[in-house]
Amino acid sequence: xELRARSVxxxxxxxxxRSPYHGFSVEFTEHRPYQPGDxxxxxxxxxxxxxxxxxxxxxxxxTNLKATVVLDASRSMAxxxxxxxxxxxxxxxxxxxxxxxxxxxxxxxxxxxxxxAIRTAxxxxxxxxxxxxxxxxxxxxxxxxxxxxxxTLHRVAEQLKRRGLVIVLSDLFDEPGAVLSAFKHFRHKGxxxxxxxxxxxxxxxxxxxxxxxxxxxxxxxxxxxxxxxIQQAYRDSLREFLGRYRKECGENGIDYVxxxxxxxxxxxxxxxxxKRRRLH
Numbered sequence: 223x224e225l226r227a228r229s230v231x232x233x234x235x236x237x238x239x240r241s242p243y244h245g246f247s248v249e250f251t252e253h254r255p256y257q258p259g260d261x262x263x264x265x266x267x268x269x270x271x272x273x274x275x276x277x278x279x280x281x282x283x284x285t286n287l288k289a290t291v292v293l294d295a296s297r298s299m300a301x302x303x304x305x306x307x308x309x310x311x312x313x314x315x316x317x318x319x320x321x322x323x324x325x326x327x328x329x330x331x332x333x334x335x336x337x338x339a340i341r342t343a344x345x346x347x348x349x350x351x352x353x354x355x356x357x358x359x360x361x362x363x364x365x366x367x368x369x370x371x372x373x374t375l376h377r378v379a380e381q382l383k384r385r386g387l388v389i390v391l392s393d394l395f396d397e398p399g400a401v402l403s404a405f406k407h408f409r410h411k412g413x414x415x416x417x418x419x420x421x422x423x424x425x426x427x428x429x430x431x432x433x434x435x436x437x438x439x440x441x442x443x444x445x446x447x448x449x450x451x452i453q454q455a456y457r458d459s460l461r462e463f464l465g466r467y468r469k470e471c472g473e474n475g476i477d478y479v480x481x482x483x484x485x486x487x488x489x490x491x492x493x494x495x496x497k498r499r500r501l502h
Contacts (some may be wrong), residue, residue, distance in 0.1 A: 223357040227318035227415065230487050234319075237488060254278060257409045263383075287329040287387060287498065288346040291317045292378055293360075294392030296337040296369040297440045302483070305425045310365045312483040313391040313420045316490055318360055320389065323491060325353045328500075330386075334378050335363055336368030372400030376407055381424065385412040388499070389494070394419050394467060402470050409474055416477040416497055418490055419467060423482050428456045 256265060256276035264278040299310035307315075317333065325348060326332040332346035333356045342359050344352065371392060382388070388408050394401055394417075424430065437444045464480060469492045471478035479493050 223314075223318050223361045224322070224354075226315055227322035227357065230315065230319040231323045231491070234323075234488050234491050265384065287327075287501065288332075288384055289320075289324055289325070289329060289381075289387040289389060290332045290334060290346055290378075290382065291320060292334045292375070292388060292390045292392075293317050293338065293363075294337070294369075294371060294390075295335045295341060295363055295365050296367055296371070296395075297365050298369055298395050299420075300365040300439060301403060301422055301425070303422050306422065307483045308365075308420055309393055309420045310363075313400050313418075314360045314363065316418070316420075316481075316487055317391060317409055318357055319491060320494060321353055321356045321488055323494070324348075325404065333359060335359065336371075336374045336378065337367035338363070339367075339374060340377060340381070343381065345383075361426075371396040372404050373440055375401065375404035379407040379411055379413075382408075382411065382413065387416070387497070389412045389416045389418065391418045391420055393421055398463065398466050398470075402467070402474075405471065405476055406474055409476065414494065414497065414501060415475075416479065417467070418479045418481055418493075419464070421480070421482045423484050426460065426482055428453045428460075 234416040254277065256278050260278050266277050269275075269277045274470065293313055295310065297501055299313065300308050302308035302311075309456060321331045321333070328348050330346035330348040331352070333342065333344045334340060342363070344355055346352075371394065377388070390405070405415055405417060433446070435444055435446050468478050468480070479490060481490060
């Protein structure tokens with residue numbers, strides 16, 4: 223998980239043609255002599271080449287951002303098109319990359335995993351130890367229960383001790399009015415919120431074969447149908463479903479990002495950075 227997170231973030235930064243710190247609201251202040259216990263990666267090798275002495279760069283944080291990534295681990299997130307990533311795997315890798323990026327920026331990040339209840343809650347901290355705990359939790363998590371997004375998100379909002387940035391990753395397959403009420407609960411408590419709705423490409427296109435058996439991943443209930451008969455009605459319903467989230471999030475100062483498992487991670491990381499800059 224750590225290798226994947228680092229690979230995504232370093233590739234993203236390379237694509238921006240900038241160093242890991244440039245433009246990320248962490249400003250370089252000064253050099254000081256290396257001391258035992260300092261991180262090796264902070265050594266300025268150019269300074270060493272000129273002086274034959276070890277110096278480390280010190281950085282000054284402009285903000286003290288505390289972020290909590292709230293990840294849906296309900297059974298519906300296990301769905302995957304043939305040969306593709308599941309929604310949960312995609313959201314987990316994205317969570318790992320966001321967490322890695324935040325710690326590299328000296329920001330505090332925490333993780334809450336939920337389904338019908340809160341399964342894991344790691345408070346935000348800006349340490350490598352906390353990042354390791356987050357990545358380990360993601361590595362071992364499996365979507366395994368029914369959806370209870372709205373009720374559980376209300377509980378998450380109540381448990382947050384300090385205001386900060388909340389990033390929700392979920393397919394949002396619950397009653398929209400109830401889920402939106404939970405998002406407003408985060409805002410009422412003074413949090414900034416980014417909602418990243420993660421779907422599978424087939425859930426957006428409904429491009430299945432002529433005959434198919436659909437099985438509810440949470441209840442096991444099955445239904446046989448001919449997808450091409452209902453494809454247009456499904457797409458219309460989905461457009462209305464997604465449109466409500468987009469509209470009401472916008473009306474309540476909540477950033478909304480629609481992703482599917484074929485979307486490059488760069489898009490979500492860019493949305494996060496845009497949000498972070500606006501919080502200054």
